[in-house]
Structure formats: structure tokens, C-alpha cells
Amino acid sequence: MPLFAPLNRPIRDWQGLRVWIVGASSGIGAALARALAARGAWVAVSARSREALAAVAADCGAAAVAEPLDVTVADDFTRVRDALLARWGRLDLVVLNAGTYRPLRAWALTPQAIRETLQTNLFGAMDGVAALAPMFSAQGGGAIALVGSVAGYGGLPKAAVYGPSKAALINFAETLYLDLAPHGVSVFLVNPGFVATPLTAQNDFHMPALLTPEQAADAIVAGFGRGAFEIHFPKRFTGVLKLLSLLPRRLYFPLIRKVTGL
Template identity: 55%
Template sequence: MSLNPRITHWQDKRVWLIGAGHGIGAALARRLQSAGAALALSGRNPQALEAIASARCVVLPFDATDAAAWQHACDTLSTRWGNIDLIILLAGDYQALRAWELTPDVARRLTDINLMAPFYAVAACVPQLMRQKSGGIALVASVAGAGGMPNALVYGATKAAVNHLAQTLYLDLAPHGIGVWVINPGFVKTRLTAGNDFAMPALISPEQAADEIIAGFARGDFDIHFPKRFTRWIKLAALLPYRCWFYLMHKVTGL
């Protein structure tokens, strides 16, 4: 039995993608446009959004780390569309960091986009979904949130928190008929992972990631994780005693 409504037909679905200018967000925007969805595309770079948008798209640029901008954007879109069927927050940032490299400024920057932005999204958008008594929200986390990993000092911590946030949202919103999804990718070939200096197991393209996300919505999954040949092993390893987890992380990453 699926935990969420199954989304198998995208024709005229009103979908708001935040972080649509690059990587997985851009690939997902193209896939959903082809499937007939009515899209609103958001991000910080208007030119990048315009390059992806079709004539039918709403281009709504804003900074996801600005709480007031979230509320303004949500109000603008709900006025234009009436209801919002699905909100997908893909905006995020990554910087490889070891413990001795951390600075307060870096911690704040990564936390603002990876964790505070989802909180701002919830504060701005959930009241609209509650008024509608329909729709849903999907948050993009990462399999890096499954447990501590070298280089993921801030990134992994924020993504673990996003997973916790999504679980709590589900408990609150599912009884009201509102869908909640958490998306946990493994390694995807984007500008964020381009700087990694270690082998990335089961690396996939943004287009493959977009296909996995769409398939997860079709199944009604709560946790859309991929590629499963990698993410299943990570999830299983996270259940092991810490001694085993620490050994595996050092062994796999070489760090």
C-alpha cells in the first residue's frame, strides 16, 4: 500500500519547482513540461530559468534563503493558479568539508539553503495546502543524511534534518489529505558533485535522477531514493553498529 497519492498523469498538474535552474531541477522541469504539467520555475538566476521555460511556464525567480520572498512567491502563484498541486523544493548547496576546515560563515551559508529554506517553504506553503485540502510538498534531501560521512560535515547534517522534517510533516499533513515526499538521491553528476576528488559509486545523470523521481511519484512512495543499487546498501549499512558504519565509510571513501 502506497503512503502517498500516486501521481501517474501530469497533464495540467500545477507544479512549482524551486531550484529549477540547474542540475536535477532543470532535468525534472524538462521531463514534466514534456508530460504536460503546468510549471512554475523558481531559482535565483532568471536567465537560467528562462532558458528552460516553455511559453506555458510561470517564471518566478527569488532567493530561497529569504523567508519573506517565499511568502510573496507563494501568494503570487496561488493568486494566479488558484490551487498548487505540488511543490518540489530542489534548491540546495554542497561543499566538501572536513572538521578542521569548517568556518561559521560556511556553516551558516549551507544551513540557510539546505535547511532553513525548507522551513521557510513549509511556513509559506502549508497554510495554502491546508486551505485547499489537497496538493502536496516534496523536499529533496540526500542519502548523505543516512549517517555521518567524510566530506559531508554540514551537508549531511542538514540533509538528515530534512529527512526528519519530512517525516514529521507527513504525520501532520497526511491525515488532511496532503501528500509529503522526501527525495534522497545518491551521487548525481551536477556542478555540486563536480569538485569531489573521490570515486562516486553508482553516479547517474540529472536526467536519470528526474526519471527516478517521476517513477517514485507514480508509486506513491514517501521516500524516493535512488539509484537503489547504491541507496539500499547505504540504508542497510546505517542500521549496523557504529563500529561497522565507521569502518565502511573510511573503506568506501578512502578518507
């Protein structure tokens, strides 16, 4: 493969592509569903909230499908997968976007908070892939997108569980690429910076380079069009965090404390 060739098959023509977005009742997932439907994709949206899903599906046009799903229930993935295959015959792209966030310092950790975050952010994504990878391999094509976070690049204050869950997701996506790319299956890793969603509304600190969900959706669509493995944005913010993660810990820790004030 040439050094600068796309790692994935670029997705530029969305007309008639069958896309399933998990975690689409609000925020990035809902905005991405609307953006892809506007480009001609057939969109299925999943999350726990039936009413919110119905509203998003209505925005996406008559071809859109709302399929409620709880990512903490592993069997829900196979149930909805089979329902969509029965309706459409195949899937072209699945975006695993469901996630939760609770600002936590080390002294505020509880077993319940740890397990709730990992169950949604990590185990839910892994259960989704377990239901999808054999199907895509059998098809000989398709794409899986995992939505992580720049919080997975390195340790950050108030991310005692969220950060590790996203760091593990980044590693998982890299491993998936090694396994699935030879079978013709694209694997995309989406690492957003701060995006204005109900989850980030919990933050009581300044969020640099804050984007709207619609801006995030546009960045993701552009990344799909490039065939990029990692889609990270906004680069003026994510680039800084990438550089910080390369520093020796002796420099990284004081810089993070200075930048965050925590």
C-alpha cells in the same frame, strides 16, 4: 491502511497539474521541470539566476513561468506563492529542491560555511513549508516534495555540514508527513545518490553509480507515480547505504573509512 498501500496519493496523470519547482535553474530541478512539462504539467521554476531560469522555462513551453526567488529570504516564498495562486488559482505540487554543497572536513569548518549551508539546505526548505502548509491544508489536498540526500543516512567524510543538513531534512519530512497526511496533503522525501550537477563536480573522489540529472528526474517521476513517501535512487547504491546505517558504530566507522578511503 493496508501494510503495502501507497503512503501518498500516486501522481500518474500530469496533464494540467500546477507544479512549482524551487531550485530549478540547473541539475535535478531543471531536468525535473522539463520532464513534467513534457508530461503536460504547468510548470513554474524558481531560483536566484534569472537568465538560467528563463532558459529552463523556455524549454518547458509557453505555459511555463519563471519566478526568481532566493531561499535565504523567507518572504520570497510568500511573494512567489501568491503570484502563482493569482495566476493559476491553486498549486498541486511544490518541489523544494534548492540546495548547496561544499566538501568540508571537521578541521575546515567555519561559522560562515556552517550558516550558509544550513540556511539554504534546511532553513530555506522549512521557510518554504511554512508558506505552503497552511495553503495546502486549506485546499484539502496537494503535495510537497523535499529533496534531501543519502548523505543524511549517516556520517560521511567531507560532509561535515552537508550531511547534518540533509539528516535534519529527512527528520523534518517525516514529521511533516505525520502532520499533513491526515489533512489530505502528500509529503514526498527524495533522497538521491550521486547525480552529475555543478555541485557534485566539486568532488575529487570516485562517485559510485553516478546518474545524469535526466535519470534522476525519471526516478523522481516514477516515485511520484508509486505514491512513495521516500524516493531514493539508484537503489543499487542507496540500498547499501541504508544497510550500512543499520550497523553498530563499531562496524560502521571502519567500513565507511575503507569504502571512501578517507
